[in-house]
Amino acid sequence: MDFVVLLGPPGAGKGTQAKLLAQELGIPHVSSGDLFRDNLARKTELGLLAKSFMDRGDLVPDDVTVRMVIDRIGHPDCEAGVILDGFPRTLGQAVALDDALVAAGRCVSVAPLIQVPDDVLMDRLTARRICRQCGAVFNLVSNPPEVPGVCGECQGELYQRDDDNSETVRNRLYTYYRDTAPLIGYYFARKLLVEVDGQQSIDDVQTALVAAVRSMPGDCQ
Ligand code: AMP
Numbered sequence: 001m002d003f004v005v006l007l008g009p010p011g012a013g014k015g016t017q018a019k020l021l022a023q024e025l026g027i028p029h030v031s032s033g034d035l036f037r038d039n040l041a042r043k044t045e046l047g048l049l050a051k052s053f054m055d056r057g058d059l060v061p062d063d064v065t066v067r068m069v070i071d072r073i074g075h076p077d078c079e080a081g082v083i084l085d086g087f088p089r090t091l092g093q094a095v096a097l098d099d100a101l102v103a104a105g106r107c108v109s110v111a112p113l114i115q116v117p118d119d120v121l122m123d124r125l126t127a128r129r130i131c132r133q134c135g136a137v138f139n140l141v142s143n144p145p146e147v148p149g150v151c152g153e154c155q156g157e158l159y160q161r162d163d164d165n166s167e168t169v170r171n172r173l174y175t176y177y178r179d180t181a182p183l184i185g186y187y188f189a190r191k192l193l194v195e196v197d198g199q200q201s202i203d204d205v206q207t208a209l210v211a212a213v214r215s216m217p218g219d220c221q
Contacts, residue, residue: 001025001109001213002220003073003101004083005192007183008114010172011121011128012198013205016137017114018085020206025213028077032069032087036060039068054163057171059089059179066096073100081109089180094187107220111187112212114198114205118173125169129158192216 004021006014015031022029036054039047046068053060069087072078088094101107116124127140129149133156138145145151149158163172187193194212198205 001216002081002106003097003108004081004213005088005097005108005111005187006083006085006114007111007180007187007193008198009116009118009121009176009180010169011125012114012116013202014085014114016202017205017209018083020202021209021213022083024206024210025081025083027081027083029083029085030069030072030078030087031085032065032089033085035068035072055168057163057168057175059175062090062092062096065089066093069093070096070100088183091182091186094183101220105220108187108190108192109220110194110213110216111183111192112194112196112209113184113187114196114209116198120199121173122166122169125164125172126166128164129160131156132159133157 004025006018006021008014015033018029018031036047036050040051040054041047046064049064050060059065065087069084073082073084088097098108123141124139127142129138129140129145130136131138131151131154134151134154136151136153137143138151138158145158150156151158163169184193194215196205196208196212200208
């Protein structure tokens, strides 16, 4: 197994599942959204550029995004494989990723698609709360913290992402269908797509994902 590209609309559970999958497989989880948020927190030029796009729920331009992610996956911790979460998000990004991987003798091994209906996504995203300290994800409806506003894992403070308000969520979903959904065909044509029902329990989605990853050939021939 080399690169795992997790596909699915915002709110499908890619982040939660990517973390679990990374633990299970012993390889890093690289989230383009987290890389942008980290840059934003450090007030880098890249972070400030990304902010206006993120606030609207629009995609950050491909050239900037591709450069940031290709740089990250070139680090030594990525040699045994990577779980990519939120990248690629456009056909241009997918082609740039393939070009970079081919040049390095590497490949995308599998592209699991986590499927969840739109009305469920809206509810999930607007009720999502995240721990400022450890990044644990809660949901006020389906997975509420025991003490309101407090992380059950580390007692950190919970917050709502700026882009999880209903207006921005609607635009993120629209952007997903316009720009990212074409990737389903791209990976299907390469026989890398595996569909997973994202409305199952977190454990059952994880079991299906592990099976999907293990069902694919381990090398890049
Ligand atoms: P996420 O955490 O994956 O939901 O990403 C949050 C926001 O970061 C998105 O709404 C985009 O504005 C930006 N972003 C994350 N990944 C990408 C990407 N691959 N291409 C362009 N923009 C991205």
